[in-house]
Amino acid sequence: MNAVNQVVKVGIADLKIATTPDILRTTGLGSCVGVVIYDLPLKLAGMAHVMLPDSTLTRTGELNKMKYADTAIDMLMEKLIAQGARKFALKAKIAGGAQMFSFSTSSDMMRVGTRNVEAVITRLKDSRIPIVAQEVGGNNGRTIEFSIDTGKLKIRTVNMGESEI
Template identity: 60%
Template sequence: MASVQTVVRVGIADMNIAKSPQTIRTSGLGSCVGVVLYDSSKKIAGMVHVMLPDSELGKSTKLNVAKFADTGIHAMLELLKSEGVRPFSIKAKIAGGAQMFQFGSNDTIRIGPRNVEAVKKELKRYSIPIVAEDTGGSSGRTIEFDPDTSTLYIRTVNAGTQEI
């Protein structure tokens, strides 16, 4: 993991942007999915920490757009565009979506796999290619993205740190 640069932190159901030489990090990716949208030529990246697949699941009146795959990816794209990023230059790297608990075949509990499916559906809708992913499994992850090198560092308890 990068240590010299400033680290922009993204909380659960949160999003933010980092520009080189900053890096951007989120922790606690269990069933949640970390979505990194970046422009390698401008060396800028946005990260959204998706908790749930669909904003229809949000019953409250004040919707946290970063919490859901459908609203979070859209909001992140708008934020990147406001920073001068051209939509056709955006690529994605995703990580998370673990099945943290085994409950048989109850589909409502399959939040991790459903989050991954929803993220992929939204990225496809916006024609954003997924360059790399580390999804599924049963381990939580911490991810950190470096916009300067377009490297996503993924740390898990049982597998150490890998780069994609």
């Protein structure tokens, strides 16, 4: 019997773990960054939809760990390892971090795409997880789908077509 590919939807400031033959999917990434961390031989993967670069930016006591690059990546790793993933086998693919609107104002919040990408790369580096592929920056929205079976990340855009990394 063929297993059915389930699409696991990851919302904004959300995070999900899945195994083969499922597909992890998040839609409409703008300045947000989609981070996939996976253990390919074990067919185990997690995806986070990161919204802001740094958990110290928060202004409230309650912290949604899935919203920030630093805490979301830590959480992804913890969850994957709790499910049996091997730390040394973990690899990452990232996409997103666009600048959707060009503004002359130098407001920091308007550069959040670039800052998200920097923060994600730094955190992954600190955690010794190699980034095997990335498609970041630009000024277009992206929808991404990660096939846990093949380890490929499919990226769909409105104006720039589709690609696979």
